[in-house]
Amino acid sequence: MINSRLITHPDVITEDKNNGVVLVDPTEEEVTKVHRFLETSSEAFDVYVYRNEDSDLEYLNAICEDSKVLIKHTSKVTVTGSQTYQDDLLDRFEQLEANFG
16 A cells, blocks of 8 residues: 655654655646545655745755655745746656656
């Protein structure tokens, strides 16, 4: 059974990590779509949901270390090595699933 997790501030997974993805400033609708995707994915993901209002750069740095970072194109948050997304979030997850698989 695939055991993906949606994780929010201030939680961090330290053991039994899955493929890590950080979503920065997603909408609630996007989080719901990702949750549905995770239910059917053939890969296990740890998806961190970070919102700019969390204002915790130490936490953001920690969760980005071993993760792919996807930032909503309207976000003011920047992370080195990240990718921005617009309306293609599920496409990005499908690409990640194929790359991790």
